[in-house]
Amino acid sequence: MNVVSATGLAVIDVTRDIRDILRMGARTLRFVVRGRKDRRMIVEQMHQIGNKSVFFITVTMGFIGMILVFQSALQALRIVPDLSLLGATYGEILIRDLGASIGAMMLATRVGAGIAAEIGSMVVTEQVDALRMCSADPVEYLVVPRFLASMVMTFCLLVWACVVAYLSGMVTAYVVFDVNFLTFANFMLVDAGDVIVGLTKCLAYGAAIPIVSAQRGLATFGGSEGVGWATTSAVVSSSLAVIVLQFFISAVGYLVFPG
């Protein structure tokens, strides 16, 4: 196979994947509006996605917050010997961009992999076929509860991720650079636009991760090897979706709220 045909096949594959994910998103939204909602299943998924991710997201975002502030302060000190605006700048970038996006990348690995593995296993053990035999749409039964649970819990987790990263950054600034807590806790650079953009990202990631991962899970074929591939693919695709969404929401955000 030459380079041209290999590139062509890759483009076709990517296009097909994007089409399938968009279709899955449209079907999910249609069932969210018109379908039945299984409260028990949604609560169970909220526990799986939300409660079980709290420790993971707290630890990872805690360390990331420390690294971000440490590196930012080091770089800033090379230019100006004044860190009084460190907290203000860090707060703005965390709320508008990094908190939600880094947190969502972390969640994509845990939540995305879990959704794809669970649904993929149901595909290879024919449980999804059994659902179809019962006239139950797999999207309505499997994807919608995870989508609704993720919308709520990812949103909450990403807000929590920002809080943790901010606090760990604040402690780092105090311990390493002797920046007073009150000096660091400066939100004068944060405006309504930053908050709106940040919260929009939280919602968008909460919607994208389950849809992309469920689509990968439902496309599983083969046995346990297929489930493994689906899981890997879900993590990669969810992370890509987060980055792409971050780019577009940030771009629109800077046009609407130039800050």
Place this chain on the structure above:
Amino acid sequence: MSIRFENVRKAFGSKVVLEDVGFEVGSGECFFIIGASGVGKSVLIKHLIGLLRPDGGSIYLDGEEVSRLTEKEFFSVRKKCAMVFQNSTLFDSMTCAENVALPLRKHKRLGAKAALKEALERLDTVHMREFANAYPPELGDGMQKRVAIARALTLDPRYVLFDEPTTSLDPVSARRVDQMIRELCDEVGVTSIVVSHDLRSIFGIADRICMLYKGHVRMLGTPEDFQTTDDPVVQQFINGRAEGPMEV
């Protein structure tokens, strides 16, 4: 009333699994599809209920072509044609009663209470009523299979497809399942298509047998025809011999 496969062809990528497969199953018949693992037996029966779509050929159910129906149009086909899957396929997050009630709620649009009441009666027929509130992972393979059969029969289907119903069951449970399949044909008039490797089942309850080999129908006939044939491939398979002309 009958099932008819005409020149059905199916490939997965470059691998052709079924090629010009055709046969007819009569009403009330207990029809077995046999063949080596991976020959396409389960793939073939899944075409009848729209879980897979053929690349070529046609499939008829009660004289109506079903191979071109949409997913929604298949709902009515799945009401009269149930399937018992190889892996039981009960939903782990639901109790046995809820599993059995699901088709009643979706197909018959029954309320939760009415569906559960009927599900209990269905579980009674397979002697699983006392496990109505148990979750599938708490049950053994044989018990799960019985619940799966109860779920498949909740809508009183005229056709039931069994995909290796006795695989992984102990001999006693396997013969009970055989007996249940035979009774369905004889007493209720259900047409059964059974995919199986189990020689005791095949020669114990089959009316007719179809053997698939290399994507084609190798032989079609009664159990007696199979036992008396000179075809070395068929003989090797039904005698379970390791040596012979059969390529796996």
